[in-house]
Amino acid sequence: MNRQLHHKQGERSIPVHLLSGFLGSGKTTLLNRVIDYYRMADVKAAVVMNEIGEVNLDGQVIGGDVPMAEMLSGCICCSMSGDLAIELKKLVDDHRPEVILIEATGAANPMEIIDAVTETSMYERIELRSVVTVVDGPELLARSRRGGRTFKLMQEQIRCATDLVVNKSDRLEAEELIEVQQLVRELNAYAPLTVTTRCEMDLSPFDADGGEPASRSHDGHICGASCAHEHPKGDKAGLDALANTAEKAAHVHDEACGHDHGACAHGHGDSSDGHVHVSHAHVMALTHYLDAPVDSHAFEAFVKGLPDNVYRAKGIVTLKETGSRFLFQFAYRELELMRITPQGDVKDVAVFIGEHFDKQAVLAGLAQV
Numbered sequence: 001m002n003r004q005l006h007h008k009q010g011e012r013s014i015p016v017h018l019l020s021g022f023l024g025s026g027k028t029t030l031l032n033r034v035i036d037y038y039r040m041a042d043v044k045a046a047v048v049m050n051e052i053g054e055v056n057l058d059g060q061v062i063g064g065d066v067p068m069a070e071m072l073s074g075c076i077c078c079s080m081s082g083d084l085a086i087e088l089k090k091l092v093d094d095h096r097p098e099v100i101l102i103e104a105t106g107a108a109n110p111m112e113i114i115d116a117v118t119e120t121s122m123y124e125r126i127e128l129r130s131v132v133t134v135v136d137g138p139e140l141l142a143r144s145r146r147g148g149r150t151f152k153l154m155q156e157q158i159r160c161a162t163d164l165v166v167n168k169s170d171r172l173e174a175e176e177l178i179e180v181q182q183l184v185r186e187l188n189a190y191a192p193l194t195v196t197t198r199c200e201m202d203l204s205p206f207d208a209d210g211g212e213p214a215s216r217s218h219d220g221h222i223c224g225a226s227c228a229h230e231h232p233k234g235d236k237a238g239l240d241a242l243a244n245t246a247e248k249a250a251h252v253h254d255e256a257c258g259h260d261h262g263a264c265a266h267g268h269g270d271s272s273d274g275h276v277h278v279s280h281a282h283v284m285a286l287t288h289y290l291d292a293p294v295d296s297h298a299f300e301a302f303v304k305g306l307p308d309n310v311y312r313a314k315g316i317v318t319l320k321e322t323g324s325r326f327l328f329q330f331a332y333r334e335l336e337l338m339r340i341t342p343q344g345d346v347k348d349v350a351v352f353i354g355e356h357f358d359k360q361a362v363l364a365g366l367a368q369v
């Protein structure tokens, strides 16, 4: 059934694009490009930013002209999915945007967010148009060799995409790039796939008035307009079993919505409580406010020496040498500094994200810079 019928005849739904992808894969880089694209086309966009840490650092690089809802200190895919509905409604009521972009935390399972957005679309004039998953090419390759929970989460994010962006191709050899594409294709054979460096790509999938609503087919695959294909059931043996597990926990949605939830053929974690959910509780964040400028060399050495299980760090620091302020980004052992003039009253801060790392050791290291 046409979901637009939930709303007054003739009233257009606001397209929502969800940006998914693991921590540091390039979601904010893509978000910036898309916002610029909308600016040039004079399309009024609004953004929902979600960060695991207590501060919205990514929001610092987005211009102040874009209405933004911030959801901090948690992950919208679980504890905050109710809040997402409220934030979406508020954005629509207060700003009447023509398009909404949601950047999920890199630890988010897109399925839960997809559910929250589609639920909201039943009473608000919004419509999930695409789920764009940015894949960190080198990281996916490395994780595929090691396995583990983080690799599982990355697989979820790939499976649920309507559009796939294999990013950081500059850090892959030609044969590695082929391997990454094969890996991605095994997980999601349907979504259009673009290989990028710094998410440089054709942005027409984000056109505000183009495309069909993203919808979930019977086999759980979510597809958009560009997805003109048959959806074979159980294209991988293991997926059937996982889909069955998901089915058990499916809360069948209001009939009018035209689809039942939980039928997505993707692997989840525990389902002991009957609620199937991939566990990313192993991902933890440390937010620390800095009360003094840092020495640039000592800071660089500290960040580069962070333990391997801290796989993402970002923040704002003031450099002792010049007194200027920088946004720092550390993803997969690469550090980048960008000079900024923070908007509003923003303190110097460092956020570290990783798996079971020793917070005290990180703080002790930071105290030395």
Ligand SMILES: Nc1nc2c(ncn2[C@@H]2O[C@H](COP(=O)(O)OP(=O)(O)OP(=O)(O)O)[C@@H](O)[C@H]2O)c(=O)[nH]1
Pocket: 021, 022, 023, 024, 025, 026, 027, 028, 029, 030, 058, 105, 106, 167, 168, 169, 170, 171, 196, 197, 198, 199, 312, 329, 330, 331, 335, 336
């Ligand atoms: N080498 C390389 N670095 C990239 C590329 N794309 C993004 N980066 C860098 O990777 C880091 C993380 O990029 P972001 O766009 O902030 O990633 P994100 O997915 O928003 O990160 P989280 O919000 O922490 O999940 C930044 O330092 C980017 O400049 C790329 O194609 N190649």
